[in-house]
Amino acid sequence: MKMDDPSSKIRIKPSQGIHIVLDKSFLESENAIMVPNTTDGRVLFAVPWKDVVVVGTTDIEIQNISIEPRATNDEIDFILQNAEKYMTRKPKRSDIKSIFAGLRPLISTEDKPSKDLSRKHMVFQSETGVFHLLGGKWTTYRQMGKDTIDQVVASLNITDVESQTEELRIFGYEKQANWDDSLHVYGSEKDKVETLGSLDPLSDIIPITEAQVIYAVKMEMAKTLEDVLSRRTRCILIDAKESKKVAPKVAEIMAKELNFGENWEEQQIKLFLDLASNYHL
Numbered sequence: 001m002k003m004d005d006p007s008s009k010i011r012i013k014p015s016q017g018i019h020i021v022l023d024k025s026f027l028e029s030e031n032a033i034m035v036p037n038t039t040d041g042r043v044l045f046a047v048p049w050k051d052v053v054v055v056g057t058t059d060i061e062i063q064n065i066s067i068e069p070r071a072t073n074d075e076i077d078f079i080l081q082n083a084e085k086y087m088t089r090k091p092k093r094s095d096i097k098s099i100f101a102g103l104r105p106l107i108s109t110e111d112k113p114s115k116d117l118s119r120k121h122m123v124f125q126s127e128t129g130v131f132h133l134l135g136g137k138w139t140t141y142r143q144m145g146k147d148t149i150d151q152v153v154a155s156l157n158i159t160d161v162e163s164q165t166e167e168l169r170i171f172g173y174e175k176q177a178n179w180d181d182s183l184h185v186y187g188s189e190k191d192k193v194e195t196l197g198s199l200d201p202l203s204d205i206i207p208i209t210e211a212q213v214i215y216a217v218k219m220e221m222a223k224t225l226e227d228v229l230s231r232r233t234r235c236i237l238i239d240a241k242e243s244k245k246v247a248p249k250v251a252e253i254m255a256k257e258l259n260f261g262e263n264w265e266e267q268q269i270k271l272f273l274d275l276a277s278n279y280h281l
Contacts, residue, residue, distance in 0.1 A: 001132065004126050004128055004130045004132070005126055005127070005128065008126075009109050010107065010108070010109050010134070011107075011108050011109075012105045012106065012107065012108070012134065012135075013061065013106045013107075013108040013117060014061070014062045014065050014103045014104065014105065014106070015059055015060065015061060015062065015103065015104045015106050015117070016058065016059075016060050016061075016062045016069055016075075016101055016102070016103055016104075017056060017057035017058050017059055017101070017102055017103075017104060018056055018057060018058050018071040018075045018076070018079070018099060018100065018101040018102075019054050019055060019056030019057055019079075019099070019100055020054075020055050020056065020071075020076065020079050020080070020091075020096050020098070020099050021052045021053070021054055021055075021096065021097045021098040021099070021100075021237060021238065021239075022052060022053050022055060022087075022091050022095055022096065022097060023051070023052060023053070023095065023097065024048060024050075024051050024052055024053050025088065026053055026087045026088055026089065026091055026095070027046055027048055027053040027087065027088065028088050029048065030048060031048070032045060032046060032047040032048065033045070033046045033086055035082060035083070035085075035086055038078075038082045039078065039081070039082060040059070040078070042058075042059055044056070044057075044079065044082050044083060045057070046083060046086065046087075050207065050238060051238075052097060052238055052239075055079055055083050056079060058075040058078055058079065060072065060074075060075065062103060065103060068275070068278055069101035069102060069103055070101055070278050071099045071100075071101045075101075076093065076096070076099065076281075080092070080093070093281055094281075096280070096281060097238065097239045097240065097241075097242075097280075098236065098237050098238060098239055098240040098279050098280060099240075099279055099280065099281070100237055100279060104119065104137065105134070105135055105136070106118070106119070106135060107121075107122055107134050107135040118135070119135075119137065120135060120136070121133065121134060121135040121136030121137075121140065121143075121144045121147070122134050122135055123144075123147050123148050123151045124151075125151065125155055131148060131151065131152055131155075133147075133148045142165065142166075146163055149163075171189075172186060172187030172188050172189045173187055173188060174187035174188045174190075182207045183212075186215075189215075189219075192215070192219070193211050193212060193215045194211060195211075196211045196214040196215050196218065197209070197210035197211035197213070197214045197253075198210040198211060199211050202246050202249050202250065203235075203242055203245070203246045205238075205239050205242040206233075206235040206238050206239050206242050206243060206246065207233070207235075207238075208228075208229075208233050208235055208246065208250070210253055212228075212232075212233060213228055213250050213253045213254060213257075214253065214257055216228045216232035216233070217254055217257040217258060218257065220232050222254070223258070224268060224271070224272075225247055225250060225251055225254070225268040225269065225271065225272040226271070226272055226275055228250055228254065229243050229246075229247065229250060229272065229276075230275075236275075236276055236279055237279075240276050240279035240280035241276075241280050243272075243276055243279075244272070244273055244276045247268075247269050247272050247273065247276075248265070248269055251264075251265040251268050251269050251272075252265060254268075
């Protein structure tokens with residue numbers, strides 16, 4: 001923004017939000033709940049997911065951004081204190097299976113607290129002709145792209161055709177998913193996953209098998225333990241400590257598929273253990 005227009009008053013104000021993960025027994029419902037009146041005036045959600053319940057979120061302004069945001073003690077206490085009234089029993093810090101944090105890129109033109117700023121994205125063309133797409137979030141990426149292209153087309157009088165992506169089926173599309181099958185997340189690729197290796201669980205707590213690890217390496221370009229345990233599966237978000245326990249098994253499978261040696265395994269395990277320490281107390 002400053003490179004385009006040094007006088008611009010528009011800036012990005014980063015806001016941190018966290019979630020904590022508890023065992024599903026704390027909710028005992030297939031339905032999510034919304035807590036409308038929290039101590040800071042924001043809403044709080046508790047959402048059932050797999051065998052856990054995800055509770056959040058918070059909103060604090062961040063001055064120094066980090067590639068690995070970390071939850072503060074105040075944020076953790078805020079969620080526990082506000083959620084306890086609606087849980088089947090009072091959750092404690094020791095009940096937290098995982099904690100994860102993220103940053104929102106909020107658009108700011110004035111000195112307002114982050115919780116009062118819009119979560120929507122914005123597209124505009126500056127006087128120099130540059131188109132800027134600001135704010136937004138992962139879940140609205142398609143709308144963000146559409147709005148940007150629409151504005152470019154309108155501003156430059158380009159002959160356009162209607163977007164073809166709204167009904168485009170993503171890879172692995174499956175019309176009827178079996179939600180009780182832990183491999184349903186692979187959609188139409190499920191059969192391929194099952195042919196690649198053992199389907200015996202590598203853990204009694206988190207849903208991961210040898211077949212899934214091999215599929216991640218062969219078909220999803222996984223190159224690191226973090227790729228598999230955080231991005232290709234969601235093990236670290238479900239239970240961070242259990243993910244640390246299963247890491248050596250996953251590293252061994254990956255090393256075999258990638259033709260890497262013990263040094264690679266040891267390095268990856270160390271890197272992942274350091275990362276996972278941010279996800280639990």
